[in-house]
Amino acid sequence: MNAVIVSNIIKRYGTKKAPVSALQGISFQVDKGEIFGIIGPDGAGKTSLFRILTTLLLADGGTATVDGFDIVKDYKTIRERVGYMPGRFSLYQDLTVKENLDFFATIFNTSIEENYDLVKDIYSQIEPFKNRRAGKLSGGMKQKLALSCALIHRPSVLFLDEPTTGVDAVSRKEFWEMLKRLKEQGITILVSTPYMDEAGLCDRVALLQSGKILSINTPQGVVNEFGKTLFAVKSNDMLHLLNDLKQNEDIEDAYPFGEYHHVIMKHGGENELKDYLRQTGRQYEMKEVRPDIEDCFIALMKN
Amino acid sequence: MANSYNMKQFIAFIKKEFHHIFRDTRTLFILLGMPIMEIIIFGFALTNEVKNSKIAILDNSRDAATASLIAEIGSSRYFNIEKDIYSYNDIESSFREGKIKLAVVFPQHFGEDLRHFNKAQVQLVADASDPNVANTLTNYASAIIVDYQKRITQDHQLPYTINTEMRMLYNPQLKGAYNFVPGVMAMVLMLVCTLMTAITVVREKEMGTMEVMLVSPVKPLRIIIAKAVPYLLLSIVNIASILLLSVFVLDVPINGSLLLLSFESVLFTLTCLAFGLLISASTDSQQTAMFISLTGMFLPTIMLSGFMFPIENMPLLLQIISNIVPAKWYYLIVKDVMIKGVGFESVWQETLVLAGMMLLLLMLALKKFKIRLA
Numbered sequence: 001m002n003a004v005i006v007s008n009i010i011k012r013y014g015t016k017k018a019p020v021s022a023l024q025g026i027s028f029q030v031d032k033g034e035i036f037g038i039i040g041p042d043g044a045g046k047t048s049l050f051r052i053l054t055t056l057l058l059a060d061g062g063t064a065t066v067d068g069f070d071i072v073k074d075y076k077t078i079r080e081r082v083g084y085m086p087g088r089f090s091l092y093q094d095l096t097v098k099e100n101l102d103f104f105a106t107i108f109n110t111s112i113e114e115n116y117d118l119v120k121d122i123y124s125q126i127e128p129f130k131n132r133r134a135g136k137l138s139g140g141m142k143q144k145l146a147l148s149c150a151l152i153h154r155p156s157v158l159f160l161d162e163p164t165t166g167v168d169a170v171s172r173k174e175f176w177e178m179l180k181r182l183k184e185q186g187i188t189i190l191v192s193t194p195y196m197d198e199a200g201l202c203d204r205v206a207l208l209q210s211g212k213i214l215s216i217n218t219p220q221g222v223v224n225e226f227g228k229t230l231f232a233v234k235s236n237d238m239l240h241l242l243n244d245l246k247q248n249e250d251i252e253d254a255y256p257f258g259e260y261h262h263v264i265m266k267h268g269g270e271n272e273l274k275d276y277l278r279q280t281g282r283q284y285e286m287k288e289v290r291p292d293i294e295d296c297f298i299a300l301m302k303n
Numbered sequence: 304m305a306n307s308y309n310m311k312q313f314i315a316f317i318k319k320e321f322h323h324i325f326r327d328t329r330t331l332f333i334l335l336g337m338p339i340m341e342i343i344i345f346g347f348a349l350t351n352e353v354k355n356s357k358i359a360i361l362d363n364s365r366d367a368a369t370a371s372l373i374a375e376i377g378s379s380r381y382f383n384i385e386k387d388i389y390s391y392n393d394i395e396s397s398f399r400e401g402k403i404k405l406a407v408v409f410p411q412h413f414g415e416d417l418r419h420f421n422k423a424q425v426q427l428v429a430d431a432s433d434p435n436v437a438n439t440l441t442n443y444a445s446a447i448i449v450d451y452q453k454r455i456t457q458d459h460q461l462p463y464t465i466n467t468e469m470r471m472l473y474n475p476q477l478k479g480a481y482n483f484v485p486g487v488m489a490m491v492l493m494l495v496c497t498l499m500t501a502i503t504v505v506r507e508k509e510m511g512t513m514e515v516m517l518v519s520p521v522k523p524l525r526i527i528i529a530k531a532v533p534y535l536l537l538s539i540v541n542i543a544s545i546l547l548l549s550v551f552v553l554d555v556p557i558n559g560s561l562l563l564l565s566f567e568s569v570l571f572t573l574t575c576l577a578f579g580l581l582i583s584a585s586t587d588s589q590q591t592a593m594f595i596s597l598t599g600m601f602l603p604t605i606m607l608s609g610f611m612f613p614i615e616n617m618p619l620l621l622q623i624i625s626n627i628v629p630a631k632w633y634y635l636i637v638k639d640v641m642i643k644g645v646g647f648e649s650v651w652q653e654t655l656v657l658a659g660m661m662l663l664l665l666m667l668a669l670k671k672f673k674i675r676l677a
Binding site: 076082086104 | 519676
């Protein structure tokens with residue numbers, strides 16, 4: 001059975017006269033015990049989707065079930081079963097770490113002791129600061145506390161809306177390792193992120209852009225769909241190099257990517273690109289590279 | 304089992320709410336200090352009793368009669384004789400300087416006229432830029448003069464005299480405190496309950512904690528009720544401190560039943576809480592909530608409860624509007640119970656109106672409360 005089934009969900013904001021489409025008929029399914037990533041830039045509709053699935057918003061069209069329950073009809077049951085961590089830090093800043101966790105344990109009719117084994121990994125890292133007020137924690141520690149609070153009642157499905165936004169690189173890495181361990185406990189995790197590099201850490205990803213899903217696949221599958229050869233080019237004058245690359249009609253796309261420019265050819269291959277670069281008379285360095293999720297996303301967006 | 308869980312949850316909520324209140328020491332200070340401040344300000348600084356007003360005397364007669372009358376005016380607690388002036392033109396300039404509020408003018412031959420014609424004139428010139436003060440001062444001065452006249456005519460009885468005798472019921476010393484203590488109680492309860500409750504619920508919306516709370520098994524209704532309980536308790540503390548101050552510092556007695564007064568105060572507190580919850584259910588930002596509470600509740604409480612301005616003097620439309628202001632009814636009840644010392648049989652109608660308002664507001668608030676974000 002699927003943990004989450006979403007079919008043709010539509011969400012519009014704004015007035016009747018000038019509606020703004022946030023979600024334009026989204027469908028996907030998430031398996032039990034899977035880490036499912038919703039990858040997309042700001043404004044793609046990630047938060048709207050999460051709020052609809054956590055019964056906080058009503059969709060304008062389509063249906064969805066979470067853990068087998070309908071998001072409209074059975075909203076009360078869903079609220080007992082899921083864990084939700086909003087994108088913004090949403091705990092009580094004037095309560096201490098322990099008071100926050102205690103409070104959320106109580107409202108979910110459980111106690112810290114009862115589910116300590118589930119949150120131990122995460123909570124033990126902030127336990128030394130348990131008497132500190134939540135508002136005085138660092139970004140990474142806030143995330144850990146928020147995750148502990150979302151987990152304290154052993155939810156069957158966990159919704160994490162941009163959990164790593166504004167968190168340093170080390171904490172982000174730790175956070176994803178924690179998610180891996182939660183998955184081993186059988187918890188289904190839906191996580192959204194604007195960071196492409198985190199897509200590879202999910203079991204499957206959906207690429208979301210302007211309220212539409214561009215692709216749903218495993219990270220490897222997304223890369224395999226790319227289907228074209230990708231080159232990375234570097235020179236000492238990157239700006240003019242990019243201009244030159246964009247002027248060639250045989251080049252499908254060229255865009256900056258780290259310290260290189262990534263280039264996709266329409267018909268030709270390595271030799272044609274080398275010839276062209278030689279014509280421009282520049283010093284250059286060129287190599288063939290494996291596309292990653294970001295390359296795939298850029299390619300999908302342009303189609 | 305289910306019940307003990309519900310109770311535990313409810314207590315956790317209230318505990319959390321008290322943490323919010325007690326950790327925000329500045330707000331707590333305002334909440335508990337405000338009633339004390341207001342009682343002290345109204346009791347000692349802002350008062351509409353007229354005392355020690357500065358006056359000037361223009362005595363054109365300078366005889367025994369004027370001398371004794373001036374002595375009598377000067378010794379009253381209402382007036383201080385600031386200066387003597389010597390010509391009619393000086394009256395105007397004395398008022399211009401802003402030092403005096405009233406001038407008493409005796410014409411030439413005042414004592415002689417009084418003795419020979421049984422008739423003399425005194426002119427009272429008042430600064431009517433504040434009409435109420437001018438009125439009060441001329442009344443006080445006339446009373447002193449009438450008093451004096453009575454004494455000198457005691458020997459030879461005049462035919463047909465009507466002596467008026469006044470008794471000021473419930474407040475023989477005409478103390479302003481009898482009027483404003485009930486008003487301050489209404490104002491403070493309004494501020495603490497309506498404003499603070501509205502803000503505290505809306506703050507959870509703004510901070511995003513409401514979002515997390517909604518995705519939990521907690522019944523939304525319980526979130527809301529738990530928000531109101533701590534403010535009810537705080538209000539009871541405030542009622543107690545206002546009453547203690549009035550009795551022991553301002554000498555305002557509690558003539559009626561303390562139990563009845565407390566019951567009515569709690570009823571009014573609940574009405575304010577219900578209104579606060581209604582505001583919080585209808586707004587999403589603390590600023591809007593504050594604005595609505597102040598204009599929708601605080602201003603009418605001051606203007607239309609009868610505490611600052613007598614309702615009987617208002618145009619009919621405002622008199623009608625004043626009926627929907629809960630503070631008006633509470634103010635009436637407190638005055639009746641506290642000052643007049645009447646029992647429940649005399650205030651049951653007002654109580655019923657207040658209770659009806661409370662239920663209506665509460666029902667509206669619950670109906671408006673959203674189980675989702677939008």
